[in-house]
Amino acid sequence: MASTAAPRQATLYRMVMEQHTCPYGLKAKDLLRRQGFTVEDKWLTSREATDAFKAEHGVKTTPQTFIDGARVGGYDDLRRYFGKPVADPKATTYKPVIALFGMTALMALAASHAVYGTPFTPRAGEWFIAFSMAVLALLKLQNVESFATMFLNYDLLAKRWVPYAYIYPFAEGLAGVLMIAGALTWLSIPVALFIGTIGAVSVFKAVYLDRRELKCACVGGSSNVPLGFVSLTxxxxxxAMAVWMLIAHLSGAGM
Structure with a gap:
């Protein structure tokens, strides 16, 4: 027989004001509903009402969820209550890198299909590297100051000449865009070869010789990606791209 048990009840207090609706309140409400709860949705419609609620219950944040009359807590507490993982903003992770290379690989395959009618061409491999360089540069350029600060922890040339830390993301972006276009190879090849070689030597020394534990500046200055394999790659x-293009250029094959 089908279950006739009534859904469990939860009371949610969240900020819903004229110019601000708390996103964590919306996420908490959605999570409760997906877990089979009916939600008594209590809106805190002013700063005064929010402050009074916090003072009454001795809490510092909203939203706050109550189940069976007992306070569960905020959104992260609610996730823990249901046995779901809670992200640690300080934890090291490779997710940004996986997402980046996954997307640039798909972009390269799509571009190859659009131009040649098939995604699997040598040009797709070249575009994958060039797209990756351009996107990595974009992430660094979002906050050059933050990137430079992190980069100065390990790059050998930047330690000797600080302006190089600020030049690097522009140089990487320029080389990537030129390689995508297959233009000005006389410029893109030496730029990519120079910054790639200095970077590889710097990372190898810092990680594998000096055994230092650092964060990688490769996906921007606010990342929690550990320095090592990813940056070296x-x-x-x-x-590899610079050498490949150089060989092609010298052999007259072009790009």
Whole structure:
């Protein structure tokens, strides 16, 4: 027989004001409903009402969820209540890198299909590296100051000449865009070869010789990606692309 048990009840207090609706309140409400709860949705429609609620219950934040009359807590507390993972903003992770390379690979395959009618061409491999360089540069350029600060922890040239830390993302972006276009190879090849070689040597020394535990500046200055394989791969990809283009250029094959 089908269950006739009534859904469990939850009371949610969240900020819903004329110019602000708390996103965590919306997420908490959605989570409760997906877990089979009916939600008594209590709106805190002013700063005064919110402050009074916090004072009454001795809490510092909203939203706040109550189940069976007992306070569960905020959105993260609610996720823990249901046995769901809660992200640690300080934890190291490779997710940004996986997402980046996954998307640039799909972009390269799509571009190859659009131009040649098939996604699997040598040009797709070249575009994958060039697109990756351009997107990595974009992430660094979102906050050059933050990137430079992190970069100065390990890059050998930047430590000797600080302006290089600010030049690097522009140089990487320029080389990537030129390689996408297959233009000005006389410029893109030496730029990619230079910054890639310096970067690879710097990362290898910092991680594998000095055994330092650092965060990688490869996806921007606010990332929690550990310095090591990913950054080394980024630099080796640039070197490989530059060498590949140089060989093609010298053999007269072009790009």
């Amino acid at each position: 980024e630099n080796l990809m640039m070197i």
